[in-house]
Amino acid sequence: MRRRLLDFLACPNCKHFPLKLEVFHEEVVDEFIERPEKPLCERWCAYTQSKPSNPDLCVECMRLEVMSGELICEKCGAKYKIEAGVPRMVKPGE
Numbered sequence: 001m002r003r004r005l006l007d008f009l010a011c012p013n014c015k016h017f018p019l020k021l022e023v024f025h026e027e028v029v030d031e032f033i034e035r036p037e038k039p040l041c042e043r044w045c046a047y048t049q050s051k052p053s054n055p056d057l058c059v060e061c062m063r064l065e066v067m068s069g070e071l072i073c074e075k076c077g078a079k080y081k082i083e084a085g086v087p088r089m090v091k092p093g094e
Contacts, residue, residue, distance in 0.1 A: 001066045001085050003046035009071070012089050016075035018044040024068040024082075033062045 003021065010017040039045065039052030040062070047061035048054075071080040071087055081088045 001082055001087050003061050003064065003066065004041055005087070006046035006071075007041040007044050007052075009087070009089070011073035011076060011078055012080075013078045014073060014076040016073050018046075019080075020049070020072040020074055021046050021066070022070045022072060023066050024070075026064050026066045026069075028063055029065050031063060033059055035059055 006018055006021060009019055011019060036055045036058050039055050040058045041052040043051075045052040045057070045061075047057055047064075065085055066082055067085050069082040071082065071089075072078075080090070
């Protein structure tokens, strides 16, 4: 999973945005992107855990693939696992 995905995800349980990312394991991918003129993320930068501001960080961020971790909703406390690079966005109890 790329961190950029967090610019689009909200908690399926309560619709809270943004979700907090806790990385257990990530890998560097051999992908080169040029420095964008403005940040790729529009609402939330999961690389800095803040509003997007520095397009230089996009190059570093897009080279990382989160392979395992958790997405955490700080409003309702729901946790969603990331396994083999795929976020498991199922409501708690389902």
